[in-house]
Amino acid sequence: MPDPTSPPEHAPHGPLPTGGTVRPVTRWGTPVMHRPQAPVEVYDEELGALVADMVATMYAAEGVGLAACQIGVDRAVFVFDCPDESGERTVGVVCNPELVLPEGKDRQLDEDDEGCLSFPGAFVPLARPDRATVTGTGLDGEPVEFSGDGLLARCLQHETDHTRGTVFGDRLATKARKKLQKAHDQAVDDFPPDWPA
Numbered sequence: 001m002p003d004p005t006s007p008p009e010h011a012p013h014g015p016l017p018t019g020g021t022v023r024p025v026t027r028w029g030t031p032v033m034h035r036p037q038a039p040v041e042v043y044d045e046e047l048g049a050l051v052a053d054m055v056a057t058m059y060a061a062e063g064v065g066l067a068a069c070q071i072g073v074d075r076a077v078f079v080f081d082c083p084d085e086s087g088e089r090t091v092g093v094v095c096n097p098e099l100v101l102p103e104g105k106d107r108q109l110d111e112d113d114e115g116c117l118s119f120p121g122a123f124v125p126l127a128r129p130d131r132a133t134v135t136g137t138g139l140d141g142e143p144v145e146f147s148g149d150g151l152l153a154r155c156l157q158h159e160t161d162h163t164r165g166t167v168f169g170d171r172l173a174t175k176a177r178k179k180l181q182k183a184h185d186q187a188v189d190d191f192p193p194d195w196p197a
């Protein structure tokens with residue numbers, strides 16, 4: 001669960017669902033992680049239960065975002081609870097996300113460390129635009145939109161990538177990817193196959 005001493009959350013489209021079950025995190029190399037995810041077309045109790053499990057798993061793994069493929073489900077949806085540059089936490093659920101990034105003179109890159117719960121224990125710098133907006137639908141099928149800078153911008157881009165079958169390692173040069181692999185291999189004993197369940 002989030003740290004009770006952290007700033008209050010910003011939930012423009014409502015709070016995250018609770019009561020889910022923590023599931024093992026699916027790792028890179030599993031086919032579902034490396035293909036575009038099936039769009040969400042039905043907004044029902046099954047979707048709500050899936051998203052509740054995603055939220056529970058994200059918090060158990062101490063992550064700031066989680067896509068459905070990361071618990072082995074082929075569905076284009078992600079959840080997040082992530083701070084922006086100012087430290088304000090935004091929470092949300094996005095089905096069928098579409099990413100909007102700055103262009104031209106508004107496009108500034110932020111080269112900060114990035115990691116992935118599906119490749120745990122490893123972080124390397126990756127340049128991404130420092131602002132991002134994601135649109136899509138929420139759990140009720142109504143339109144949602146989230147924007148942010150700092151880590152939130154990175155999170156929105158990273159999780160949208162997951163729904164398209166892209167892991168952030170795909171965006172790395174060979175040398176950086178080797179460094180990421182080495183860090184992951186050194187931490188492998190800390191993350192058993194059923195982690196964080």
